[in-house]
Amino acid sequence: MRKPLGIIGGGNVGEALIAGVIQSGLFSPEEVRFSEPRPDRRDYLREKYQAPAAKSNLDLVAHTPILILAVKPQSVPEVLSEIGPALKKDHLLISICAGVPLDYLQSYCRQPIRMIRAMPNTPALIQKGATALAPSPQAKAEDLSTAEAIFQAVGITVIVKESLMDAVTGLSGSGPAYVFAAIEALAAGGVKEGLSQEAALALTTQTVLGAAHLIQSTGKHPATLRDQVCTPGGTTISGLYAMEEGGFRLALMNAVISATRRSKELGEALRTTPRPSSPGGAKKRKGKK
Ligand SMILES: NC(=O)c1ccc[n+]([C@@H]2O[C@H](COP(=O)([O-])OP(=O)(O)OC[C@H]3O[C@@H](n4cnc5c(N)ncnc54)[C@H](OP(=O)(O)O)[C@@H]3O)[C@@H](O)[C@H]2O)c1
Known part of the structure; x- marks a missing residue:
């Protein structure tokens, strides 16, 4: 190199x-x-x-x-x-x-x-x-x-x-914010059910980390891993059913689509921004040595 x-x-x-x-x-x-x-x-x-x-x-x-x-x-x-x-x-x-x-x-x-x-x-x-x-x-x-x-x-x-x-910006560029929002909401659910804030956040964060590592280390599709933990008539499928009712997956897909669209708009706006008048004529910055 x-x-x-x-x-x-x-x-x-x-x-x-x-x-x-x-x-x-x-x-x-x-x-x-x-x-x-x-x-x-x-x-x-x-x-x-x-x-x-x-x-x-x-x-x-x-x-x-x-x-x-x-x-x-x-x-x-x-x-x-x-x-x-x-x-x-x-x-x-x-x-x-x-x-x-x-x-x-x-x-x-x-x-x-x-x-x-x-x-x-x-x-x-x-x-x-x-x-x-x-x-x-x-x-x-x-x-x-x-x-x-x-x-x-x-x-x-x-x-x-x-x-x-732009799609990358909408997915992984903005993605950490979606995950922060999901972690915050999951932990809030735990608090609603009586866990302390501290315990709820620790359990949620490690759950998200562990689930992500599981996808990476097994190479399995998340849908396969999800199905593996869904006992028929059990708790997890019940929670997933509630998520479907709330439009969880559609909300995440729409988040990526909306952020991608915004990224395109910002790129277009840049093209119409006036350029500094003379090449090499960058403004002098305060405090610059
Ligand atoms: N943060 C993210 O997670 C992330 C993710 C993807 C892409 N990006 C992109 O990464 C870029 C940097 O983001 P950032 O979060 O690191 O921003 P940042 O913390 O504001 O860093 C930009 C740096 O550039 C300096 N700078 C300003 N004018 C300059 C000049 N004329 N010559 C040399 N240096 C100059 C700034 O100094 P002053 O503070 O004195 O202005 C500042 O230290 C952005 O374009 C952003 O879109 C960021």
Whole structure:
């Protein structure tokens, strides 16, 4: 793998990636560089991970062949108008920015750039993420392998076509929130039946973890595992019947469909957002050294 790795934006996911690639041994601390406008955040990351901070985004682009764009989607026009013209054919740009299409990133560049669009989720912060990866037409097989290795340092990866990235956002990107809501509701049911808050939450969380591990470790379909625990006339089928009455499965399917639609809308809105007036004319940020 080409080195060093450059991370633009040392926020939540930027930090998770710095931690993941160093802790997995994929990169040594000095092989992971980052750019981050907030001096206090820069110092924190440098001290915690011993990873060198770049002087600027352009400094990072000039000295790192693999770049991860980890800024908020609304910062993308500013950052791309700055770095886009400096990107060269031998760069690999990996973007984790939700709802930002690859051709939009490419439109800021002077030449065709090898890119991968990645959609991780919040459990990546504890190396339990699920990331979908979609390559640009210029990306090579080795670029996809590089991205897989980086995101496998913070969880699992799947490869999809870019046209499915909105569906990924609606499923695994937003998915942790659906699971949090389900855990909260299950625990509330336990409390209603007399369990303490603490016991109900501990039992629910471990039940969800255990059930998910069971699917992964057996490779069995969840419907098979569900049927295995349904004794005819028993308690579990009775609970499942109540869930069907409440439209549980339809509600989850609709959650994914609705979030996917919203992701598409946000991507479209980005295309109509006015661009920073001059290329390279990124706004000066308060507090930036
Ligand atoms: N969080 C998730 O679970 C998740 C999941 C999937 C995808 N994503 C995507 O990941 C990206 C990052 O999300 P996040 O949660 O890590 O956001 P975040 O914590 O706000 O991190 C973004 C970082 O970029 C910095 N930044 C802003 N402008 C910059 C510039 N011009 N040059 C360099 N750095 C700049 C920000 O600094 P300041 O704080 O000073 O502005 C901040 O430290 C987003 O595009 C999001 O859509 C996140």
